[in-house]
Amino acid sequence: MMEIPYTVExxxxxxxxxxxxxxxxxxxxxxxxxxxLFSSYVLLRTGAAPGTxxxxxxxxxxxxxxxxxxxxxxxSVTMVMSWASLKMNDFKKFRLYMGLTxxxxxxxLIVKGFEYGHKxxxxxxxxxxxxLAIYFTLTGLHGLHVIGGMIVNGYFWGPGARMWKxxxxxxxxxxxxxxxxxHFVDLVWIFLFPTLYLL
Amino acid sequence: xxxxxxESIRKQTRAYVGVFVTxxxxxxxxxxxxxxxxxxxxxxxxxxxxxxxxxxLVAAVFMHLSHERKVIYWVLLxxxxxxxxxxxVPSLTEWDQRNIG
Numbered sequence: 001m002m003e004i005p006y007t008v009e010x011x012x013x014x015x016x017x018x019x020x021x022x023x024x025x026x027x028x029x030x031x032x033x034x035x036x037l038f039s040s041y042v043l044l045r046t047g048a049a050p051g052t053x054x055x056x057x058x059x060x061x062x063x064x065x066x067x068x069x070x071x072x073x074x075x076s077v078t079m080v081m082s083w084a085s086l087k088m089n090d091f092k093k094f095r096l097y098m099g100l101t102x103x104x105x106x107x108x109l110i111v112k113g114f115e116y117g118h119k120x121x122x123x124x125x126x127x128x129x130x131x132l133a134i135y136f137t138l139t140g141l142h143g144l145h146v147i148g149g150m151i152v153n154g155y156f157w158g159p160g161a162r163m164w165k166x167x168x169x170x171x172x173x174x175x176x177x178x179x180x181x182x183h184f185v186d187l188v189w190i191f192l193f194p195t196l197y198l199l
Numbered sequence: 200x201x202x203x204x205x206e207s208i209r210k211q212t213r214a215y216v217g218v219f220v221t222x223x224x225x226x227x228x229x230x231x232x233x234x235x236x237x238x239x240x241x242x243x244x245x246x247x248x249x250x251x252x253x254x255x256l257v258a259a260v261f262m263h264l265s266h267e268r269k270v271i272y273w274v275l276l277x278x279x280x281x282x283x284x285x286x287x288v289p290s291l292t293e294w295d296q297r298n299i300g
């Protein structure tokens with residue numbers, strides 16, 4: 001069977017294992033995706049007729065979003081600790097930290113679900129005004145990214161963890177790559193939180 | 200994994216905890232500052248400055264960008280250039296509108 005090259009050792013011309021360059025190229029495209037929407041938000045807001053723009057504060061729950069910020073930043077720490085645990089040969093700690101990361105994702109989505117639920121109950125939908133349209137687009141897309149990350153993290157916590165027994169370094173690299181994605185999702189939220197909820 | 204590797208990772212984990220505490224403090228600061236009712240331009244500036252600092256900490260420490268290979272920096276440099284262009288699109292649009300009048 002043919003082996004996939006450079007899953008562990010660095011490729012001589014790039015100096016990194018292939019998956020790392022791959023995830024960074026993917027994250028570069030993600031920057032453009034979120035960047036385009038963010039740029040649209042700026043355009044819609046600065047282009048709105050004076051006095052017609054609805055501010056996030058009128059509708060959004062700042063304490064709940066602060067809680068979600070804390071949850072997501074916390075999950076970034078547990079994620080990087082899960083990778084560090086593998087690097088220190090401690091599989092049990094990896095399971096613990098990865099499990100916590102997954103649960104933080106669940107927590108984030110539950111809080112977000114409450115927030116969306118309250119909006120819908122109050123009759124606030126994407127069609128209600130331009131702010132809510134861009135709010136639901138940005139937070140919805142971000143939420144989908146959280147779900148995507150949880151699927152990957154859940155796989156590595158569960159069945160995917162088998163690889164640790166046969167190819168430990170390759171598995172640690174997989175966790176590093178999953179972590180890079182997860183931290184990016186955290187990073188996007190760090191910008192969404194103040195720009196949507198506070199300004 | 201060699202013993203010296205394990206020791207350096209252990210040191211890194213201390214940095215992770217330090218960054219976590221810093222990020223928590225900055226999150227609380229962001230929320231607190233938003234209650235000051237500053238002029239819009241200043242509020243945007245302060246919020247984005249804090250968010251950028253938080254983002255850099257995540258990128259540098261959690262995403263290991265403080266010690267990464269050149270190829271990754273080149274990818275990111277290209278990303279930053281295109282991102283800046285994207286952020287200028289709103290201003291260009293307004294400039295365009297004004298000139299067409």
